[in-house]
Amino acid sequence: MNEHLNEKFIQIQGVAQTFKTAKGVFPALRDVDLNIAKGEFVALIGHSGCGKSTLLNLIAGLTVPTSGALICANREIKGPGPERAVVFQNHSLLPWLTCYENVYLAVERVFGAANKSTGVNAENKAQLKARTDAALALVGLTPAAQKRPGEISGGMKQRVGIARALCMEPKVLLMDEPFGALDALTRAKLQDELLQIVAKTQSTVVMVTHDVDEAVLLSDKIVMLTNGPAATIGEVLSVDLPRPRNRVQLADDSQYQHYRKAVIDFLYTRQAHVEKLTA
Numbered sequence: 001m002n003e004h005l006n007e008k009f010i011q012i013q014g015v016a017q018t019f020k021t022a023k024g025v026f027p028a029l030r031d032v033d034l035n036i037a038k039g040e041f042v043a044l045i046g047h048s049g050c051g052k053s054t055l056l057n058l059i060a061g062l063t064v065p066t067s068g069a070l071i072c073a074n075r076e077i078k079g080p081g082p083e084r085a086v087v088f089q090n091h092s093l094l095p096w097l098t099c100y101e102n103v104y105l106a107v108e109r110v111f112g113a114a115n116k117s118t119g120v121n122a123e124n125k126a127q128l129k130a131r132t133d134a135a136l137a138l139v140g141l142t143p144a145a146q147k148r149p150g151e152i153s154g155g156m157k158q159r160v161g162i163a164r165a166l167c168m169e170p171k172v173l174l175m176d177e178p179f180g181a182l183d184a185l186t187r188a189k190l191q192d193e194l195l196q197i198v199a200k201t202q203s204t205v206v207m208v209t210h211d212v213d214e215a216v217l218l219s220d221k222i223v224m225l226t227n228g229p230a231a232t233i234g235e236v237l238s239v240d241l242p243r244p245r246n247r248v249q250l251a252d253d254s255q256y257q258h259y260r261k262a263v264i265d266f267l268y269t270r271q272a273h274v275e276k277l278t279a
């Protein structure tokens with residue numbers, strides 16, 4: 001892979017998104033331009049309703065832009081695909097399947113005979129099982145593998161969602177406020193685990209969050225969106241903190257505080273007045 005492709009692994013070019021609503025056309029995003037490098041961890045942050053999920057859904061290929069283009073690994077994003085796995089806030093697990101089965105389903109779809117395009121190289125049951133076991137182990141869920149979603153905590157459900165995404169060996173991991181519904185301690189634990197997993201898998205990650213500390217702790221780059229309607233990228237902050245990162249050590253690190261303040265200034269000073277106008 002050449003350097004150009006590495007630096008511009010994901011390219012978002014002049015993207016706009018409008019939605020047709022009962023009240024007319026609603027402009028959600030405009031003029032969004034962004035390059036994401038291979039292996040980069042990018043946070044999308046902004047006030048509620050600004051268009052974070054809209055942008056993530058475009059990268060996921062769940063929606064198509066009204067104008068502009070999105071490219072991943074030199075190919076235009078035309079729909080969803082296993083190379084861009086998504087983790088949603090509400091985990092979206094099938095409640096009648098065990099944790100193991102929820103993950104196995106995705107493994108089988110991507111690597112098993114169910115996938116027509118790769119059917120020729122379909123893996124056997126033992127190989128699919130090994131992939132499922134490995135993904136569950138990666139998120140520390142081996143002991144809960146045979147439990148159903150109704151029998152496990154919110155944090156564990158999110159872990160299944162992450163395992164299900166990682167088992168596909170995606171090029172890009174897309175996460176929409178994956179820890180937003182969790183209590184603070186569980187959230188911290190999962191953030192730390194995600195840091196370790198990403199260090200291991202070298203995944204490219206785009207994560208939507210509205211949590212400033214989460215953005216600074218995890219990211220290489222924080223993309224700050226202006227308030228909608230017609231939201232766009234207001235500022236991009238590079239977070240040059242060495243890895244591995246330790247939340248306790250970073251708590252009184254001056255550079256960490258500097259990044260934190262930059263995001264808070266953007267959200268609560270520069271974007272605050274717009275919020276009042278639209279509130």
Ligand SMILES: Nc1ncnc2c1ncn2[C@@H]1O[C@H](COP(=O)(O)OP(=O)(O)O)[C@@H](O)[C@H]1O
Nearest residue numbers: 019021026028047048049050051052053054055
């Ligand atoms: N399918 C849709 N139809 C109409 N409006 C939408 C649709 N999806 C999102 N929106 C609007 O676009 C704006 C951005 O939404 P969203 O991306 O979900 O915000 P965020 O994730 O930042 O909270 C909001 O005003 C929302 O109401």
Ligand SMILES: [Mg+2]
Nearest residue numbers: 052053054176
């Ligand atoms: Mg959202």
